[in-house]
Amino acid sequence: MKKEYQKFTNTLRKISDINHAISLLGWDKEVNMPKKGAAFRSQQVATLSAISHEMFVDPQFIKEVSELLKNKKKFKLKERKNIELIAKRQERSSKLSTDFVIRNSNIISEAYHKWLEARAAKDYSIFKDSLKKLVDIKKEECEIVGYKDHPYEALLDQYEPGAKVADLDILFADVKAQLIKFCKKIDEQKQVDDSCLKKHFPKEKQWDFGLEILKRMGYDFDAGRQDISPHPFTTNFAPTDVRVTTRIDEKNFGSMTWSCIHEGGHALYEQGLPSEDYGLPSGRAVSLGIHESQSRLWENNVGRSLPFWEANMSLVKKYFPKNLKGVGPEKFFKAINKVSPSLIRVESDELYYHFHILIRYEIEKGLLEGTYSTDNLNEIWNEKYKEYLGVKVPNDTQGILQDIHWAYGSIGYFPTYSLGSFYAAQFYAQAKKEIRGLEKQIERGENEKLLEWLRKNIHQYGSVYSSEELCKKITGEGLNFKYFMKYARKKYKAVYDM
Amino acid sequence: MKKEYQKFTNTLRKISDINHAISLLGWDKEVNMPKKGAAFRSQQVATLSAISHEMFVDPQFIKEVSELLKNKKKFKLKERKNIELIAKRQERSSKLSTDFVIRNSNIISEAYHKWLEARAAKDYSIFKDSLKKLVDIKKEECEIVGYKDHPYEALLDQYEPGAKVADLDILFADVKAQLIKFCKKIDEQKQVDDSCLKKHFPKEKQWDFGLEILKRMGYDFDAGRQDISPHPFTTNFAPTDVRVTTRIDEKNFGSMTWSCIHEGGHALYEQGLPSEDYGLPSGRAVSLGIHESQSRLWENNVGRSLPFWEANMSLVKKYFPKNLKGVGPEKFFKAINKVSPSLIRVESDELYYHFHILIRYEIEKGLLEGTYSTDNLNEIWNEKYKEYLGVKVPNDTQGILQDIHWAYGSIGYFPTYSLGSFYAAQFYAQAKKEIRGLEKQIERGENEKLLEWLRKNIHQYGSVYSSEELCKKITGEGLNFKYFMKYARKKYKAVYDM
Numbered sequence: 001m002k003k004e005y006q007k008f009t010n011t012l013r014k015i016s017d018i019n020h021a022i023s024l025l026g027w028d029k030e031v032n033m034p035k036k037g038a039a040f041r042s043q044q045v046a047t048l049s050a051i052s053h054e055m056f057v058d059p060q061f062i063k064e065v066s067e068l069l070k071n072k073k074k075f076k077l078k079e080r081k082n083i084e085l086i087a088k089r090q091e092r093s094s095k096l097s098t099d100f101v102i103r104n105s106n107i108i109s110e111a112y113h114k115w116l117e118a119r120a121a122k123d124y125s126i127f128k129d130s131l132k133k134l135v136d137i138k139k140e141e142c143e144i145v146g147y148k149d150h151p152y153e154a155l156l157d158q159y160e161p162g163a164k165v166a167d168l169d170i171l172f173a174d175v176k177a178q179l180i181k182f183c184k185k186i187d188e189q190k191q192v193d194d195s196c197l198k199k200h201f202p203k204e205k206q207w208d209f210g211l212e213i214l215k216r217m218g219y220d221f222d223a224g225r226q227d228i229s230p231h232p233f234t235t236n237f238a239p240t241d242v243r244v245t246t247r248i249d250e251k252n253f254g255s256m257t258w259s260c261i262h263e264g265g266h267a268l269y270e271q272g273l274p275s276e277d278y279g280l281p282s283g284r285a286v287s288l289g290i291h292e293s294q295s296r297l298w299e300n301n302v303g304r305s306l307p308f309w310e311a312n313m314s315l316v317k318k319y320f321p322k323n324l325k326g327v328g329p330e331k332f333f334k335a336i337n338k339v340s341p342s343l344i345r346v347e348s349d350e351l352y353y354h355f356h357i358l359i360r361y362e363i364e365k366g367l368l369e370g371t372y373s374t375d376n377l378n379e380i381w382n383e384k385y386k387e388y389l390g391v392k393v394p395n396d397t398q399g400i401l402q403d404i405h406w407a408y409g410s411i412g413y414f415p416t417y418s419l420g421s422f423y424a425a426q427f428y429a430q431a432k433k434e435i436r437g438l439e440k441q442i443e444r445g446e447n448e449k450l451l452e453w454l455r456k457n458i459h460q461y462g463s464v465y466s467s468e469e470l471c472k473k474i475t476g477e478g479l480n481f482k483y484f485m486k487y488a489r490k491k492y493k494a495v496y497d498m
Numbered sequence: 499m500k501k502e503y504q505k506f507t508n509t510l511r512k513i514s515d516i517n518h519a520i521s522l523l524g525w526d527k528e529v530n531m532p533k534k535g536a537a538f539r540s541q542q543v544a545t546l547s548a549i550s551h552e553m554f555v556d557p558q559f560i561k562e563v564s565e566l567l568k569n570k571k572k573f574k575l576k577e578r579k580n581i582e583l584i585a586k587r588q589e590r591s592s593k594l595s596t597d598f599v600i601r602n603s604n605i606i607s608e609a610y611h612k613w614l615e616a617r618a619a620k621d622y623s624i625f626k627d628s629l630k631k632l633v634d635i636k637k638e639e640c641e642i643v644g645y646k647d648h649p650y651e652a653l654l655d656q657y658e659p660g661a662k663v664a665d666l667d668i669l670f671a672d673v674k675a676q677l678i679k680f681c682k683k684i685d686e687q688k689q690v691d692d693s694c695l696k697k698h699f700p701k702e703k704q705w706d707f708g709l710e711i712l713k714r715m716g717y718d719f720d721a722g723r724q725d726i727s728p729h730p731f732t733t734n735f736a737p738t739d740v741r742v743t744t745r746i747d748e749k750n751f752g753s754m755t756w757s758c759i760h761e762g763g764h765a766l767y768e769q770g771l772p773s774e775d776y777g778l779p780s781g782r783a784v785s786l787g788i789h790e791s792q793s794r795l796w797e798n799n800v801g802r803s804l805p806f807w808e809a810n811m812s813l814v815k816k817y818f819p820k821n822l823k824g825v826g827p828e829k830f831f832k833a834i835n836k837v838s839p840s841l842i843r844v845e846s847d848e849l850y851y852h853f854h855i856l857i858r859y860e861i862e863k864g865l866l867e868g869t870y871s872t873d874n875l876n877e878i879w880n881e882k883y884k885e886y887l888g889v890k891v892p893n894d895t896q897g898i899l900q901d902i903h904w905a906y907g908s909i910g911y912f913p914t915y916s917l918g919s920f921y922a923a924q925f926y927a928q929a930k931k932e933i934r935g936l937e938k939q940i941e942r943g944e945n946e947k948l949l950e951w952l953r954k955n956i957h958q959y960g961s962v963y964s965s966e967e968l969c970k971k972i973t974g975e976g977l978n979f980k981y982f983m984k985y986a987r988k989k990y991k992a993v994y995d996m
Contacts, residue, residue, distance in 0.1 A: 017545035020538070021519045028522060036721040037739030040518070040776065044735070047515035051549065223534040237542070241535030278538065 001071050005079060008068055009280060011061055012086065016279030018052040020237040027243060030229040057093045065090055078282050081464050085281040095144050104141070107133045108409035115407030124378035124396040131406060132374040135367045138411050142368065152368050155412030159288040160419060162466050165365065167479075168415055171422070172361055174481040175354050180388065182488065183351055186339050189496040194335035197253040199323040206248050209319040210260040214244070216312070217264050217298060218451040223271055232259035234266035234295075238278060242270040253323075254336065258299055265298030266291060268451060272459025281463040288413065290458065290467050292420020293427060300350045300421065301428040301487065302442060302450070306333045306494070311445035337495045341389040343398045350421065351488060355388040360414035367411075423471065425484035427458070430475045499569050503577060506566055507778060509559055510584065514777030516550040518735040525741060528727040555591045563588055576780050579962050583779040590656075593642050602639070605631045606907035613905035622876035622894040629904060630872040633865045636909050640866065650866050653910030657786040658917060660964050663863065665977075666913055669920070670856050672979040678886065680986065681849055684837045687994040692833035695751040697821040704746050707817040708758040712742070714810070715762045715796060716949040721769055730757035732764035732793075736776060740768040751821075752834065756797055763796030764789060766949060770957025779961040786911065788965050790918020791925060792952065798848045798919065799926040799985065800940060800948070804831045804992070809943035835993045839887040841896045848919065849986060853886040858912035865909075921969065923982035925956070928973045 025045050033041060055061065068075075068083045075083065096104075111130040118127035142151035150165035157163065211226060229245035236242040244263035249255035269285060277283025285291045302308050309316075309329045316332075317324050324332070339349045345356040363380065366372035372380055381400040382393040393399035405413050431453050432438050441449055457474050471479050492498065523543050531539060553559065566573075566581045573581065594602075609628040616625035640649035648663035655661065709724060727743035734740040742761035747753035767783060775781030783789045800806050807814075807827045814830075815822050822830070837847045843854040861878065864870035870878055879898040880891040891897035903911050930936050933947050940948070955972050969977050990996065 013541075014545050017542040018549075021523060021542055021546055024522060024526060025519060028526065032723060034720050034722055034739055036718070037736060040736035040738055040773075043511075044515040044519055047512050048519055051516075220534070222532050224532055225530060238535060238538035240538055241532055275538075 001068065001074055004064065004068055005075070005083075008064060008083070008086075011055065011064075013279035015052055015055050018048055018055070022048050022052070023235050024237055027235045030231070030233070031227045031245060053093070057090060062090055062094065078277075078464050082280045082282050085463055092145055095146075096141070100137075100140070100144065104137055104409065107137050108407075111409065112404075112407045115401065115404070119397045119401045122395040122397040122401075124400055127401065127407075128374055128377070131377070134406065134409060135374060135411070138409075139368060150365075150368075152365050152412060155368075156415065157412075159410075159413050159416050160467060161287055162468060163289075163415070163419075168361065171418070171479070171481055172358050174485075175358055175418070176388075178481070178485050179351060179354055179488075182485070182492075183339065183341075185498070186351070186492055186496055189498060191340070192334040192338045192495060193331075194338045196324055196327045196332070197335050198251060199253075199320075201250055201253050201320055201323060203248050203250055205319045206250070206253075206256045209316065210246055210256055212315060213257070213260055213312070214264045216315075216445060216447060217261065217268065218447055219244075219264050219267055220271055224267060226260070232263050234263045234270065236267075236270040239271055239273045239275045239283070242267045253320075258303070261303040262295045262299040265295035268298070268454065269294040269459055272451075272455045273462055274460060277462055283462050286461070286463040286465065286470060287467045288416035289419030289423060290470065292416055293423035294420075294454065294458070296350075296421045297424040297428055297454075301424055302447070304333075304336055304350070305439070305442065305491075306330065307439045307443035309333055309336075310443045334495050337491065339492065339495075341391050343385070343389075343391055343393060344402055346403075351492070352389060354418050354421070357414050357418040359384045359388060361418075364411050364414065419467075419479070422479055422481055422484045423467070425487040426471065426475050426480060427454075429483045429487065499566065499572055502562065502566060503573070503581075506562060506581070506584075509553065509562075511777035513550055513553050516546055516553070520546050520550070521733050522735055525733045528729070528731070529725045529743060551591070555588060560588055560592065576775075576962050580778045580780055583961055590643055593644075594639070598635075598638070598642065602635055602907065605635050606905075609907065610902075610905045613899065613902070617895050617899045620893040620895040620899075622898055625899065625905075626872055626875070629875070632904065632907060633872060633909070636907075637866060648863075648866075650863050650910060653866075654913065655910075657908075657911050657914050658965060659785055660966060661787075661913070661917075666859065669916070669977070669979055670859055672983075673852050673856055673916070674886075676979070676983050677849060677852055677986075680983070680990075681837065681839075683996070684849070684990055684994055687996060689838070690832040690836045690993060691829075692836045694822055694825045694830070695833050696749060697751075697818075699748055699751050699754075699818060699821060701746050701748055703817045704748070704751075704754045707814065708744055708754055710813060711755070711758060711810070712762045714813075714943060714945060715759065715766065716945055717742075717762050717765055718769055722765060724758070730761050732761045732768065734765075734768045737769055737771045737773045737781070740765045751818075756801070759801040760793045760797040763793035766796070766952070767792040767957055770949075770953045771960055772958060775960055781960045784959070784961040784963065784968060785965045786914035787917035787921060788956065788968065790914055791921035792918075792956070794848075794919045795922035795926050795952075799922055800945070802831075802834055802848070803937070803940065803989075804828065805937045805941035807831055807834075808941045832993050835989065837990065837993075839889050841883070841887075841889055841891060842900055844901075849990070850887060852916050852919070855912050855916040857882045857886060859916075862909050862912065917965075917977070920977055920979055920982045921965070923985040924969065924973050924978060925952075927981045927985065 022045055025041060025048070029038070029041055065083065065087050069087045072080045072083050107130070111127070111134050114127045114130040118124060138155060139151065142154035145154040145157075147154040147157075152165050153163065156165075156168075211221075214226065215221065223240045224242040224244065227243065227245050228247060230247060232244070232246045234242065234244050244260070244267045246256050246260045246263065269291060273283050273285065275283070306329060309332050313329045313332065327335075337349070339351050341352045341355075342348050345353065348356055359381070362384065363372060363377065366380075367374070367377075378396050378400045385391050385393050385399065405411075431450060435441070435449050435453055438450060441447070458470065461470065465473060468478055471477070520543055523539060523546070527536070527539055563581065563585050567585045570578045570581050605628070609625070609632050612625045612628040616622060636653060637649065640652035643652040643655075645652040645655075650663050651661065654663075654666075709719075712724065713719065721738045722740040722742065725741065725743050726745060728745060730742070730744045732740065732742050742758070742765050744754050744758045744761065767789060771781050771783065773781070804827060807830050811827045811830065825833075835847070837849050839850045839853075840846050843851065846854055857879070860882065861870060861875065864878075865872070865875075876894050876898045883889050883891050883897065903909075929948060929951050933939070933951055936948060939945070956968065959968065963971060966976055969975070
């Protein structure tokens with residue numbers, strides 16, 4: 001079957017070539033494209049997407065894959081996994097008829113435009129009917145695709161393969177039980193002073209500082225680059241060309257810095273995937289949750305730690321001497337870890353963050369179960385924000401309309417953000433066990449050993465192990481929320497002198 | 499046949515979507531790509547190129563086109579031309595077997611690497627054998643593709659459809675007879691002083707000045723952008739996204755300025771092509787010669803004219819006040835039009851330039867006819883440079899190895915450079931006749947009427963008229979070298995006070 005497997009990888013590599021060209025069309029759209037280029041660009045993406053899809057579900061290719069699947073026992077783990085994962089994706093794709101795909105795409109397109117309109121008018125009711133159509137077709141999709149215990153799993157599976165509602169229920173119950181209490185306790189403390197982060201930080205200086213930080217993390221600029229875009233993101237055209245973008249707010253030190261480290265973490269994962277497995281599941285990130293664990297680990301566990309700023313205080317002061325006059329690592333560490341409930345997910349601190357996700361999770365599940373209706377979903381939203389975050393939502397744009405995900409047809413995506421942070425805490429705890437003096441290394445600005453550990457334990461495997469398997473392999477147990485709480489308790493005790 | 503024609507255009511638009519994605523992969527490679535991205539990028543381009551080619555010569559599509567061709571009389575001019583031109587390209591492509599295409603691609607790949615090696619070693623003998631193979635397969639291609647009077651025409655046709663060796667012979671005989679004499683006369687005059695162009699021109703100032711000049715030419719920055727690349731070029735992903743690149747030499751005012759105006763001229767053509775004919779011959783530039791006529795017209799006929807610098811002297815002085823202190827439009831006009839034989843084509847003035855092309859033309863034709871051998875081609879090259887330009891070639895890198903074209907497999911490309919300048923002179927003479935007070939307008943910085951004229955007479959037609967037809971339609975006669983000589987005589991009389 002060696003020859004057949006070779007043929008299989010060749011086809012996948014070609015499909016990947018097309019998909020990476022699509023990624024470049026997308027990257028360029030955000031970073032470079034002049035405004036009049038939009039219409040033809042969409043058409044070009046649509047054409048390439050159709051070709052890629054046709055190649056992937058080509059009956060001949062499906063037949064070849066199913067032949068390999070029948071013989072999977074003849075292959076070693078990696079090859080077997082590649083065959084199984086492709087067969088699984090093909091099965092899902094084949095179940096969705098062309099008619100369904102077109103209807104879905106039209107509904108998403110309408111939803112996107114209605115969402116833009118609704119945001120501008122700060123009025124959820126404009127988006128409501130589109131969202132209903134979207135939820136309806138997603139329900140349909142769940143039934144077509146199939147699931148074991150809960151329809152939501154059919155959607156989750158696209159982003160976090162194998163994720164179970166039963167597990168997420170436990171996880172978010174823990175979030176509710178433990179994190180709400182912990183945040184209340186923090187709220188009773190004297191608030192930290194973060195005024196040093198709200199001064200004027202010139203654009204060019206921030207840009208140079210961001211590049212320097214990426215270098216110190218171990219990001220390879222010979223295999224990537226950073227640019228500016230309205231919404232920071234990471235994309236890749238191969239493990240040898242992984243690009244990040246950032247944005248700069250001159251009045252807010254955090255905006256660029258955290259996006260830069262966050263995307264840097266994503267990028268280190270992509271740069272660490274095995275080049276020789278380009279186009280294959282074994283050369284691709286395993287899930288969004290694990291991807292997010294890499295960005296969050298660098299952003300929060302490392303980037304918002306005291307040792308990291310012991311190492312980088314002189315650097316940041318070199319760029320912004322006036323703004324940070326008299327601010328030492330400890331004061332800086334406290335400032336960057338201020339906890340305070342906020343309306344907007346992407347502006348949230350790392351604790352309240354999970355209430356944003358919890359709310360999305362409850363709502364998405366409720367919509368699929370039929371316990372929530374799109375009719376008054378903004379009211380439900382606002383009540384939940386009152387309950388979990390204690391904030392009053394002034395309008396729908398700062399409330400239910402804040403994120404693009406639903407308008408892009410993504411339901412089941414949000415939970416991966418919380419999963420990412422929780423995996424990060426669990427991985428980082430393990431890394432500290434295994435790397436002698438890790439925090440001392442970070443304090444000296446030496447991040448190599450940590451990156452090496454991530455490469456060895458996570459990056460090199462691509463999708464060979466599922467999230468769950470990977471977590472067990474690395475830490476000896478499945479995802480456990482206690483690591484996040486342990487990390488949070490230790491850190492915020494120091495931040496708030498509790 | 500309306501439905502069949504619709505299907506035909508749909509297929510062509512899809513092929514064009516792929517080709518434009520390839521163009522973006524290429525643009526990005528020159529402008530943005532980190533160095534380690536090269537290998538996968540080449541693979542991605544190869545995959546997309548193969549898909550585009552397969553779609554173009556798909557037997558079903560060929561059948562559909564030939565059906566349309568049979569019914570071509572039922573269509574109006576534009577539709578008919580689209581059918582004919584696609585049928586012609588398909589015929590050429592179908593004649594070349596897969597075996598031939600692979601051999602050709604391998605020979606080119608080898609030639610490119612040998613050329614790089616030979617350049618580094620300044621030694622033609624390293625490139626010699628590869629060039630021989632290349633010439634041999636090009637001869638083979640001519641025989642496969644077919645031609646009427648001369649094998650060279652089979653190659654020329656790819657770049658300048660319909661070009662005849664008999665016509666080029668006459669043209670280059672004129673160049674020899676008239677231009678050599680004229681250049682000799684200029685050589686006898688007192689040389690102009692261009693020292694004001696060789697001072698230190700800071701990078702950022704040049705960049706800003708270049709953007710300003712592009713704007714003044716009428717380049718639409720909402721449908722394009724400028725970037726830096728080692729070799730300036732223009733590319734497009736639609737008429738609504740046409741990009742130029744430039745390079746900056748701080749010690750040479752001309753390097754950026756002329757590349758910027760030159761590429762700007764190409765870009766104005768692309769931005770002026772009809773968007774509704776995207777993907778069709780009627781939406782595509784007719785030939786490289788006509789393309790070059792647009793770049794040369796802006797670069798030389800406009801950009802190196804006295805009126806243009808009457809309009810832009812205050813602008814250039816705003817950016818470089820010290821360097822140009824005491825330099826008025828006339829002095830500047832003389833400096834930028836200094837004529838002096840040079841070794842390197844791309845650094846040549848606009849008169850000696852054509853000897854570089856003449857030599858390539860004679861050599862390419864001679865290679866195909868078998869009168870020249872690749873064995874000692876560098877010696878032949880050096881003799882011709884001695885004879886036509888009066889310069890001694892110090893080494894092969896500054897001689898026969900200077901341009902990439904042959905190493906890219908392009909034989910028959912060079913003549914289009916001269917054709918471009920000659921068309922430009924003829925078109926510009928006509929524009930002056932038809933636009934009242936054109937040079938006065940340019941003197942006032944008003945370039946709109948000229949651009950409008952180019953749009954109306956050239957850009958809007960895409961490939962509906964051949965170069966020859968277009969030239970006759972606009973000027974009442976075919977390409978005539980006398981317009982170039984007339985333009986040159988008038989201009990250089992002023993430059994050299996003859």
